[in-house]
Amino acid sequence: MFYRENGQFKSTYRADQQIFPIRQDRTFMLGVLIAAFVLVPLLASNYFLQAIFIPFLILSLAAIGLNILVGYCGQISIGSGAFMAVGAYAAWNFGVRIPATPLVIQILLGGVFATLVGVVFGVPSLRIRGLYLAVTTLAAQFFVDWAFLRIPYFTNYSSSGNVSVPALSAFGLPVQTPVQRYLFVLVFVVVFAVLAKNLVRGAIGRQWMAIRDMDVAASVIGIRPVYAKLTAFAVSSFIIGVAGALWAYIHLGSWEPLAFDLNRSLQLLFIVIIGGLGSIVGSFFGAAFMVLLPVLLTNVPHLFGLSISVDVASHIEHMVFGALIVFFLIVEPHGLARLWSIGKEKLRIWPFPH
Amino acid sequence: MKRSFKLAAAMVAVAGTLLTASLPAAAAEEQFVPLLAYRTGSFAPLGIPWADGKMDYLKLVNERDGGINGVKIVYEECETAYATDRGVECYERLKNSHGGASGFDTQSTGITFALTDKAIVDGFSIETVGYGLSQSADGSVFKWNFPLLGTYWTAADVMIQDIAKKLGGEDKLKGKKIALVYHDSPYGKEPITLLKARAEANGFELLLYPVTAPGVQQKSTWLQVRQSRPDFLLLWSAGIMTPTAIREAQAVGYPRDKMYGIWWASSENDVQDLGEVAKGYNGITIHNSADHGRVHEDLKKHVYDKGQGTDTDGKYVGTIAHTRGMMISMLQVEAIRTAQEKYGKGKHMTPEQVRWGFENLNITQERLEELGFAKLMKPVKTSCSNHMGDDWARIIQWNGSKFEIVSDWYQSDKKYVEPLVKELAAKYATEKKLEVRNCEG
Numbered sequence: 058m059f060y061r062e063n064g065q066f067k068s069t070y071r072a073d074q075q076i077f078p079i080r081q082d083r084t085f086m087l088g089v090l091i092a093a094f095v096l097v098p099l100l101a102s103n104y105f106l107q108a109i110f111i112p113f114l115i116l117s118l119a120a121i122g123l124n125i126l127v128g129y130c131g132q133i134s135i136g137s138g139a140f141m142a143v144g145a146y147a148a149w150n151f152g153v154r155i156p157a158t159p160l161v162i163q164i165l166l167g168g169v170f171a172t173l174v175g176v177v178f179g180v181p182s183l184r185i186r187g188l189y190l191a192v193t194t195l196a197a198q199f200f201v202d203w204a205f206l207r208i209p210y211f212t213n214y215s216s217s218g219n220v221s222v223p224a225l226s227a228f229g230l231p232v233q234t235p236v237q238r239y240l241f242v243l244v245f246v247v248v249f250a251v252l253a254k255n256l257v258r259g260a261i262g263r264q265w266m267a268i269r270d271m272d273v274a275a276s277v278i279g280i281r282p283v284y285a286k287l288t289a290f291a292v293s294s295f296i297i298g299v300a301g302a303l304w305a306y307i308h309l310g311s312w313e314p315l316a317f318d319l320n321r322s323l324q325l326l327f328i329v330i331i332g333g334l335g336s337i338v339g340s341f342f343g344a345a346f347m348v349l350l351p352v353l354l355t356n357v358p359h360l361f362g363l364s365i366s367v368d369v370a371s372h373i374e375h376m377v378f379g380a381l382i383v384f385f386l387i388v389e390p391h392g393l394a395r396l397w398s399i400g401k402e403k404l405r406i407w408p409f410p411h
Numbered sequence: 412m413k414r415s416f417k418l419a420a421a422m423v424a425v426a427g428t429l430l431t432a433s434l435p436a437a438a439a440e441e442q443f444v445p446l447l448a449y450r451t452g453s454f455a456p457l458g459i460p461w462a463d464g465k466m467d468y469l470k471l472v473n474e475r476d477g478g479i480n481g482v483k484i485v486y487e488e489c490e491t492a493y494a495t496d497r498g499v500e501c502y503e504r505l506k507n508s509h510g511g512a513s514g515f516d517t518q519s520t521g522i523t524f525a526l527t528d529k530a531i532v533d534g535f536s537i538e539t540v541g542y543g544l545s546q547s548a549d550g551s552v553f554k555w556n557f558p559l560l561g562t563y564w565t566a567a568d569v570m571i572q573d574i575a576k577k578l579g580g581e582d583k584l585k586g587k588k589i590a591l592v593y594h595d596s597p598y599g600k601e602p603i604t605l606l607k608a609r610a611e612a613n614g615f616e617l618l619l620y621p622v623t624a625p626g627v628q629q630k631s632t633w634l635q636v637r638q639s640r641p642d643f644l645l646l647w648s649a650g651i652m653t654p655t656a657i658r659e660a661q662a663v664g665y666p667r668d669k670m671y672g673i674w675w676a677s678s679e680n681d682v683q684d685l686g687e688v689a690k691g692y693n694g695i696t697i698h699n700s701a702d703h704g705r706v707h708e709d710l711k712k713h714v715y716d717k718g719q720g721t722d723t724d725g726k727y728v729g730t731i732a733h734t735r736g737m738m739i740s741m742l743q744v745e746a747i748r749t750a751q752e753k754y755g756k757g758k759h760m761t762p763e764q765v766r767w768g769f770e771n772l773n774i775t776q777e778r779l780e781e782l783g784f785a786k787l788m789k790p791v792k793t794s795c796s797n798h799m800g801d802d803w804a805r806i807i808q809w810n811g812s813k814f815e816i817v818s819d820w821y822q823s824d825k826k827y828v829e830p831l832v833k834e835l836a837a838k839y840a841t842e843k844k845l846e847v848r849n850c851e852g
Contacts, residue, residue, distance in 0.1 A: 102505075103503065103507075104503045106498070106505055107499075107503045108500040108503040108504060111502075112496065141614075206595050206596075206621070206623075207595075207621070208638075216600065216601070216603065216604045216835065217524075217544075217597035217601050218596070218597050218600050219520075219521070219524045219597040221524060221525075221527075221528055221843075222528075222846065223842065223844060224843075227492060227509070248544065260731070262707045300689065308496065308499070309495060309496065309499060309525050310525055310528045310529060311524040311525045311528055312495065312521075312524075312525070313521055313524070313596060313597050315494075315495065315521060315596060315624065316495055316496065352500070353488075358806070363658050366450075366491035367450060367488045367489060368450030368451055368455075368459075368490065370490065371450065371451045371490045371492065
């Protein structure tokens with residue numbers, strides 16, 4: 058009907074190579090961006106901003122990072138919570154020890170340190186793969202948990218091991234009200250999503266995918282596994298580290314290592330699997346699924362005037378969540394992103410399906 | 412394209428109004444108390460009776476007294492599972508419901524930390540009875556925090572006092588070894604600051620044994636305990652960690668009567684399945700939460716006999732955790748009542764007015780008699796500079812089937828606690844660039 062590319066001819070390489078080759082997609086994306094930057098801050102209540110949109114955006118960012126590693130390069134990691142923690146604590150340490158560091162630089166430095174740690178823990182990937190690699194990334198998780206709990210330097214000798222950030226401001230503007238914080242996070246997520254999208258469709262992304270599909274074949278055609286794997290670890294950890302710093306700074310404001318424990322790693326892995334391996338947009342779908350579903354499941358019975366006790370609701374949530382994950386993966390093992398692209402395919406050939 | 416976008420925008424708007432419309436508009440004769448709880452997760456055995464107690468007391472006030480001077484209490488529970496991010500979500504969801512939350516009892520040290528920063532900006536009281544940040548007792552810095560009845564520092568101090576008493580005087584502590592086995596989280600680390608100060612002043616050796624959460628793996632810790640043979644052992648545990656620790660103590664032959672559990676590690680559900688194994692295990696109570704008062708009879712008569720109790724099995728009423736939940740709600744209700752005395756009886760109190768109520772609590776002995784808490788508590792008075800009120804505590808001991816009160820009343824030694832409160836509160840104020848209020852005037 059309206060989603061058809063008839064008559065859209067590309068006459069330059071530039072036009073042929075753009076991220077969204079179809080005009081409808083570009084318009085849609087523009088609409089989404091306008092909605093995200095203008096409509097949401099105007100319409101959404103503080104609760105929606107703080108409890109739904111901000112965690113959704115930050116988890117999407119972390120999922121993009123993990124997707125580069127797991128989805129594009131095929132290196133399974135269950136240590137992403139650790140890299141988030143490194144990002145958060147490194148950023149915080151810069152803020153505390155060099156108070157003149159601007160906020161954005163603090164957060165990016167958090168990413169840089171996460172990169173270093175990520176590369177170190179990525180080294181085993183040169184020799185081992187699959188489940189074995191997953192277990193070594195698990196070691197990263199435990200090591201980082203241990204370090205931030207036991208080494209008092211990292212928490213600036215805080216008596217309880219808990220750290221918190223002071224009032225934030227960036228470029229002379231305060232980042233305090235929900236709208237300001239939402240916009241701050243949104244800018245990060247948009248910039249990183251575009252960067253990630255461009256990386257994965259460039260030369261480096263093709264190398265990652267070649268390694269993922271068959272590393273021996275990839276090295277035969279001249280791709281260096283060392284370079285490809287370590288860059289995947291580096292880029293992925295950088296993005297996850299930035300997401301970790303945002304999670305700590307913007308979402309929590311005060312945190313302990315428990316905020317980045319194994320559950321967070323598993324949550325991110327679920328987001329990537331449900332959203333779709335090897336898909337940037339899938340990271341957003343997965344994060345939305347993960348953040349919105351629990352909130353919906355807790356609020357929906359109330360909307361219909363049903364009163365169920367919170368523990369029952371919580372248990373129902375676990376059951377529904379598990380069931381939905383199994384259902385989705387049976388129906389569409391490639392995740393929500395694949396459903397999305399099937400939907401688009403169907404629209405393009407509607408009303409005459411093959 | 413355009414149409415679908417409009418549709419989406421309309422749907423978002425409708426969803427927004429639905430969510431806001433489902434909450435009744437603030438009525439003058441209602442007062443909202445949010446109830447954060449963890450009824451699931453690894454701390455649920457403690458969280459369930461605690462949450463039941465909090466809700467039961469609010470039901471009792473509505474049933475018995477018809478609310479606070481006629482103002483009905485409305486409440487809503489939110490499940491945090493002890494996770495900080497879930498707690499933040501609950502806070503955001505509930506803070507503006509029904510005309511503003513009267514105060515948050517977060518039930519978690521981690522959530523307390525996260526909300527302390529937010530509450531300063533938003534203006535909501537954080538009530539942390541017996542937990543939270545110990546230095547928040549200094550009201551001149553922590554305007555919105557109320558660690559009522561006692562903190563981990565006062566508890567640790569009382570434990571040391573009881574040990575000293577058993578030894579025959581504080582001078583006998585010199586040269587002794589006291590171990591702290593703690594949950595490796597902000598919760599477990601809180602007492603260390605005070606214990607270090609005490610160790611320095613009294614000349615005992617402090618041994619620190621962290622246990623990784625959730626605390627089911629403690630073998631190596633207890634091998635160390637067996638090796639170093641501390642004279643006494645303080646246990647800062649929670650949930651599954653407590654019974655595991657007592658079992659391990661039995662396994663390495665550490666005498667249970669030399670162990671002192673913090674109040675969250677000494678309620679019936681921690682030890683009853685162990686029975687004789689835990690015999691002799693000491694615990695500390697906030698004020699006297701192990702006893703029973705007339706409020707329990709009132710609760711039975713006005714709530715449970717009408718079939719409206721929160722705890723449908725009825726097996727938790729009267730347990731320490733449940734009673735403590737009731738104490739927490741009672742303090743919340745009394746803060747609202749105190750605020751009403753200043754700002755108008757029978758009216759809805761704003762969060763700022765409730766804060767004033769928390770800061771000017773004066774629960775006298777007569778008031779405690781009226782409330783049915785006379786045997787459970789000693790009088791409590793708060794002020795601008797003292798947000799903790801009066802910290803009383805007693806030691807209880809498990810005799811194999813129930814807890815017995817074995818000590819007289821204790822109060823923490825101000826000589827050790829107050830300098831730390833001042834020092835760390837001042838540090839917090841500089842770090843956060845907070846304005847320190849002048850409490851003299």
